């Protein structure tokens with residue numbers, strides 16, 4: 013089994029409800045054991061002119077191969093009405109593989125660790141609820157160091173998921 017962290021985001025069609033449905037779907041993935049989910053966090057979109065996002069991070073242990081997990085995540089996105097109209101457009105559900113054990117994956121469909129996760133508060137703070145502070149990313153920095161360099165600004169931690 014390898015521990016996988018999945019970033020979740022939504023900014024359309026009742027985002028918190030989208031994340032709750034995604035959690036239920038992730039908990040039913042084959043060859044996988046559910047570990048847990050962070051609190052939900054709201055923040056403005058990094059791109060102006062989009063609705064605010066709700067984000068969270070989920071953890072599971074899996075024996076699925078990375079591309080099989082990616083297929084399963086894309087199927088869940090599609091089931092929840094994801095339409096791929098524009099690359100950075102608003103979406104009902106985005107599921108990103110952030111970390112897959114300690115693997116480095118560089119394939120056309122999948123790059124792990126996920127690009128930009130190291131500087132995004134809406135990824136790092138929920139991740140820190142699930143992962144140990146001494147978790148080391150590919151560049152050798154620990155999660156604690158990344159958090160120190162990434163202020164908790166513009167994030168609103170919701171009290172109920």
Ligand code: ROI
Pocket residue numbers: 020021022055056057058059065067100101134
């Ligand atoms: N902004 C926030 N706050 N959360 C996201 O998940 C998110 N995802 C994106 C862009 C449009 C870059 N901005 C985001 O893809």
